[in-house]
Amino acid sequence: MSVTENTAMQIPPGPVDAYDMQTDAMTFDRLADWIPAYGDLIHVSPQVRKAPAFVVNHPDFIKHILVSNHANYHKGVGFERVKMLLGNGIIVSDGPFWRRQRRMVQPAFDRSVIAGMAEEINQINLRLLPKWQAQARAGEIINITAATNDLALEIVLRGIFSEDYARILAEHQGNPFAFLVDDSSRDLKLAVRFRALSKLVAEIITQRRQRTEQPRDFLGIMMSMQDKDTGAAMADKELIDEVMTLIVAGSETSATTMNWTWYALAIYPQVAERFYAEVDAGSYTDSPGFTQLAELDYTRQIVEEVLRIYPPVWLYTRKALGEDKLGAYTIPAGADIFISPYYLHRHPEFWPQPEQFDPTRFSEAAVKARHKFVHIPFSAGPRRCIGDFFAMVEAQLHFGLMGRHFKMEYQGQIPAELAPEVNLRSKHPLLMRIRER
Ligand code: HEM
Numbered sequence: 001m002s003v004t005e006n007t008a009m010q011i012p013p014g015p016v017d018a019y020d021m022q023t024d025a026m027t028f029d030r031l032a033d034w035i036p037a038y039g040d041l042i043h044v045s046p047q048v049r050k051a052p053a054f055v056v057n058h059p060d061f062i063k064h065i066l067v068s069n070h071a072n073y074h075k076g077v078g079f080e081r082v083k084m085l086l087g088n089g090i091i092v093s094d095g096p097f098w099r100r101q102r103r104m105v106q107p108a109f110d111r112s113v114i115a116g117m118a119e120e121i122n123q124i125n126l127r128l129l130p131k132w133q134a135q136a137r138a139g140e141i142i143n144i145t146a147a148t149n150d151l152a153l154e155i156v157l158r159g160i161f162s163e164d165y166a167r168i169l170a171e172h173q174g175n176p177f178a179f180l181v182d183d184s185s186r187d188l189k190l191a192v193r194f195r196a197l198s199k200l201v202a203e204i205i206t207q208r209r210q211r212t213e214q215p216r217d218f219l220g221i222m223m224s225m226q227d228k229d230t231g232a233a234m235a236d237k238e239l240i241d242e243v244m245t246l247i248v249a250g251s252e253t254s255a256t257t258m259n260w261t262w263y264a265l266a267i268y269p270q271v272a273e274r275f276y277a278e279v280d281a282g283s284y285t286d287s288p289g290f291t292q293l294a295e296l297d298y299t300r301q302i303v304e305e306v307l308r309i310y311p312p313v314w315l316y317t318r319k320a321l322g323e324d325k326l327g328a329y330t331i332p333a334g335a336d337i338f339i340s341p342y343y344l345h346r347h348p349e350f351w352p353q354p355e356q357f358d359p360t361r362f363s364e365a366a367v368k369a370r371h372k373f374v375h376i377p378f379s380a381g382p383r384r385c386i387g388d389f390f391a392m393v394e395a396q397l398h399f400g401l402m403g404r405h406f407k408m409e410y411q412g413q414i415p416a417e418l419a420p421e422v423n424l425r426s427k428h429p430l431l432m433r434i435r436e437r
Helices: 003-008 027-037 059-067 080-086 095-109 111-137 144-161 162-170 188-209 218-224 236-267 269-281 290-295 297-309 362-370 388-404
Strands: 043-044 053-056 073-075 142-144 316-320 324-326 330-331 338-341 406-410 418-420 424-426 431-434
Touching: 027 053, 053 059, 059 324, 059 338, 073 388, 080 236, 080 338, 095 111, 095 218, 095 236, 111 144, 111 290, 111 388, 111 431, 142 144, 144 218, 144 236, 144 388, 162 188, 188 218, 188 236, 218 236, 218 418, 236 269, 236 297, 236 388, 236 406, 269 297, 269 388, 290 297, 290 388, 297 388, 297 431, 362 418, 388 406
Parallel strands: 053 338
Antiparallel strands: 043 053, 073 316, 142 431, 316 338, 324 330, 406 431, 418 424
């Protein structure tokens, strides 16, 4: 056997004991031990599963998997339960069906569409403003985790349904989607309730089909798209799956980002000082317009740093379709791949003092000087998050407006405990004494 072949047969270092990785706290803890011990590519023998797993924690390898050789990778383990909720929506589908659907959904996330939604998002925040003012004046401690959950859910629902949302609320005496954020479990009962909502979405689609013109919201744009090969529009079932996908993918992720951002502002006074100076200096009166978001660049940097330290999707998975090479190592067909933004975002080779919260890591110059694939809260390549821009705009609008009015005093232990489940949430709701500035 030649030297090259011999090297290619080598297995990367890894734990001796077999273990099936999951998106859960135990895997989170194991990775904290394994990554410093075994390095940037780790082999984990399967316990019950058939194929070995590889933990990939180097930006060159990650670029290879997500971009250069993405066609060799499908979505991986851990999506079974999400699939139960989301049918065949783009977050779970693969292959030609995914490609077709992604092309049909993509125009809904065009910059011009998001720009058109900024005013609606401002209105949602402006409606929340008097409530927070009253709570501040009453000296209340608020549950910012619950508040940002409700906010992000409403924002994504209005993004999808625009004016139909008000009608849904009126007809259902409340928000029929609310249990999605109230109920943190991801069990079968939730799935059953969730699928019941698809009936509601189906009704809206039917009503909308009677209209000659569709509103410029996510649903309206998705309904007006046609397959570029066949000319067919999306069937009801496909639309329903994509709507459900957007609700699930777009609410908790954005909510936890805003949750952790308030936390960061509360516990890092120097960051807060610069943030408040920036929002106070903004040229807007009540709320920033879309074009004024460029004035909130430090705010953007804070959110990017929050996404580095607390990436909501802290672990994602792929399945290798065919054999592949990562450096000197062979990845066999069928292998499970695990990429953890949480650990990559703390890689000491790329992030000096990784545990330090420093938004200026995201100044334009600092970003340019760094490996592009070392900050991947939204993933990368063709399967990159479709809502990345929407999420950033949503956060900037919220903090640009609310930052003018409020500061939060955090009431819990520091650091707040993490709950690494499907998303990386705070283990307990974050409580804040809300004060007017
Ligand atoms: C800060 C907020 C968000 C974060 C951190 C985030 C993160 C991610 C990540 C990491 C993925 C890729 C997962 C994987 O490859 O396994 C993803 C995919 C996706 N996200 Fe987001 N997301 C956020 C907000 C949103 C929003 C607001 C929406 C929609 C309104 C959205 C819709 C989607 C969809 C549809 C996909 C699947 C894309 C595809 O596979 O083609 N996300 N997101």
